[in-house]
Amino acid sequence: MDPSLEKLSAVLRSARKRHGYSQNEFARALKTTQGTLSKIENAQLTVDAHTWFDACDILKIPPHSLRAGLIDIAEPGSVQSVERLGKYRIPKKYGAHAGSTVRSALPFLQFFEKCEGGAGLREYLESKKLDPDYFVQLNNPINLRFIVDLVGDMDARGTLKARGLKSLASHFTTAPIHRSTDVDLSKTDPLDALASILANLPKYESNHVYSLEEVDRTTAVYSVSPRDHLKELGIPASAMQILCRYRESAIGQLASKGSGSLELRVWESECSYKGAPKCVHRAEIVS
Amino acid sequence: MAAMMGLSSTAYRNHKSRSRSLPVDSVFSLADHIPISFERIMGGGVDLETLHEHAKGNVGHIPARYRIGAFSKRRTSVNALYFIENHLGAASKDEILKHLQVNPAVFKNPDETISIHFVTDVLNYLARYQHRRESFVQIGRYSTDTNRHSRLAQVYAECRTPSEMYDKLFNALVSNYDENYDYRLTRLSKIGATLRVYQRKRTEDALNLRVYGSVPICWMRIGINAALPKYKQLPEANVTKTKCIFEGDDCCEMEIDFEFSHYSALRRPVPVHRCQ
Numbered sequence: 001m002d003p004s005l006e007k008l009s010a011v012l013r014s015a016r017k018r019h020g021y022s023q024n025e026f027a028r029a030l031k032t033t034q035g036t037l038s039k040i041e042n043a044q045l046t047v048d049a050h051t052w053f054d055a056c057d058i059l060k061i062p063p064h065s066l067r068a069g070l071i072d073i074a075e076p077g078s079v080q081s082v083e084r085l086g087k088y089r090i091p092k093k094y095g096a097h098a099g100s101t102v103r104s105a106l107p108f109l110q111f112f113e114k115c116e117g118g119a120g121l122r123e124y125l126e127s128k129k130l131d132p133d134y135f136v137q138l139n140n141p142i143n144l145r146f147i148v149d150l151v152g153d154m155d156a157r158g159t160l161k162a163r164g165l166k167s168l169a170s171h172f173t174t175a176p177i178h179r180s181t182d183v184d185l186s187k188t189d190p191l192d193a194l195a196s197i198l199a200n201l202p203k204y205e206s207n208h209v210y211s212l213e214e215v216d217r218t219t220a221v222y223s224v225s226p227r228d229h230l231k232e233l234g235i236p237a238s239a240m241q242i243l244c245r246y247r248e249s250a251i252g253q254l255a256s257k258g259s260g261s262l263e264l265r266v267w268e269s270e271c272s273y274k275g276a277p278k279c280v281h282r283a284e285i286v287s
Numbered sequence: 288m289a290a291m292m293g294l295s296s297t298a299y300r301n302h303k304s305r306s307r308s309l310p311v312d313s314v315f316s317l318a319d320h321i322p323i324s325f326e327r328i329m330g331g332g333v334d335l336e337t338l339h340e341h342a343k344g345n346v347g348h349i350p351a352r353y354r355i356g357a358f359s360k361r362r363t364s365v366n367a368l369y370f371i372e373n374h375l376g377a378a379s380k381d382e383i384l385k386h387l388q389v390n391p392a393v394f395k396n397p398d399e400t401i402s403i404h405f406v407t408d409v410l411n412y413l414a415r416y417q418h419r420r421e422s423f424v425q426i427g428r429y430s431t432d433t434n435r436h437s438r439l440a441q442v443y444a445e446c447r448t449p450s451e452m453y454d455k456l457f458n459a460l461v462s463n464y465d466e467n468y469d470y471r472l473t474r475l476s477k478i479g480a481t482l483r484v485y486q487r488k489r490t491e492d493a494l495n496l497r498v499y500g501s502v503p504i505c506w507m508r509i510g511i512n513a514a515l516p517k518y519k520q521l522p523e524a525n526v527t528k529t530k531c532i533f534e535g536d537d538c539c540e541m542e543i544d545f546e547f548s549h550y551s552a553l554r555r556p557v558p559v560h561r562c563q
Binding site for chain 2: 049056060061074076078124182203
């Protein structure tokens with residue numbers, strides 16, 4: 001299937017549902033027929049610049065969404081409880097105390113898709129009563145329980161063991177998810193990159209407070225403190241520890257991305273899920 | 288032009304003569320080459336004079352829309368853009384400025400003037416892409432961060448009480464922010480104030496508009512008024528809008544409750560009725 005048609009269809013479906021339009025209503029607003037819109041949304045037909053401009057105007061999405069195939073609307077992070085968003089229904093299990101965003105869940109979903117295919121991912125999300133189109137808009141809210149369940153299910157299927165946490169975390173370095181967050185992927189000094197990442201993580205999720213505690217020429221120390229609302233989700237400490245490992249690897253890989261032969265090694269020296277007041281991570285440049 | 292749009296000469300001629308529809312990618316390609324956004328290319332309203340001046344290197348030139356009726360100080364726009372850059376990303380700020388055909392160099396001096404249309408258009412651009420009331424209130428709150436090293440911050444910090452801060456802002460210093468409105472404190476006590484904001488005829492005439500500004504600007508103003516006590520590291524005030532020009536009233540009116548700030552400043556316990 002033509003990738004550009006796939007991106008167009010995904011973005012249009014996702015935005016239409018978020019806006020609360022049925023296919024018929026949106027077709028009327030766009031001054032076309034439902035049949036034509038259906039073909040566009042099924043990646044069988046493209047649109048010209050005028051139609052795309054009108055569609056973006058109606059659906060309130062940035063036109064450049066088409067380039068990445070993701071709707072990236074930057075907004076300050078928050079914790080909210082969401083059950084309905086336009087045409088979407090979010091199960092309470094995943095919509096309560098939603099401090100994560102699709103942006104932070106996307107690496108996990110991309111990893112799942114790589115292992116199980118697009119059809120497998122769709123089937124999985126539908127089994128969780130989630131519409132796959134929900135995961136095209138990066139600022140859509142979702143709670144940490146969703147990510148924990150996804151990781152747990154991948155572990156149960158053997159997918160995570162087979163490919164490893166490092167492979168999963170490598171999906172965090174995908175450029176499109178960082179576009180509107182101001183994380184500078186071109187920084188050649190991994191510690192400068194680390195500072196940029198930590199400063200911008202609130203745009204991905206509001207579950208933790210990140211703080212750069214110390215930094216010198218080759219090492220840094222940063223802390224990660226869970227926010228109170230996470231207690232309401234009842235996530236076992238063992239599951240949160242896996243996410244700590246993921247975060248270490250993801251941040252280390254992203255910070256190393258622009259640095260050529262240098263790598264930022266990150267490890268946890270204290271963990272709030274093992275009784276410490278907060279998670280403390282140390283980072284060191286290695287060549 | 289064909290090369291900038293990623294088209295062959297034949298395809299470009301066909302599109303120009305409207306015998307073929309224009310591909311989306313061609314417009315993206317054009318927007319990559321010239322400092323005009325996709326929305327501006329397709330929606331119209333390109334300020335050609337500004338395009339020409341920027342191409343000559345005159346980055347300080349601003350579109351006519353923002354030169355006419357220039358009664359706002361640029362510091363309000365600086366705050367909005369600073370918030371956008373720090374909370375939404377530099378890419379978002381760059382996109383907005385490109386869309387409005389304004390170069391960041393324009394904001395070097397916060398005391399220079401600009402039309403209220405500029406900050407209106409910035410906030411309306413955010414509102415267009417799903418930003419809600421709380422985003423604009425946060426932009427207003429951010430003014431204390433943006434201006435924390437300014438001489439205005441020092442003046443507010445030297446006030447003895449929150450009441451004195453609001454008195455100073457609206458009776459002495461407001462012209463440092465804008466001269467589009469008349470700000471009137473109709474009530475001022477040690478724990479609260481009522482503020483009315485009236486449009487000025489001078490701006491109405493200059494802009495040829497009966498009503499100017501926007502609802503997001505009202506929300507931003509709520510944030511600015513709430514955050515004022517923070518210049519003295521005091522808790523924010525609670526601000527409630529009770530009248531709005533955009534709802535047909537003759538003015539915007541806000542009730543500003545700074546009781547918490549007042550008692551914090553005195554380092555006294557807050558009265559019982561507030562603790563219950």
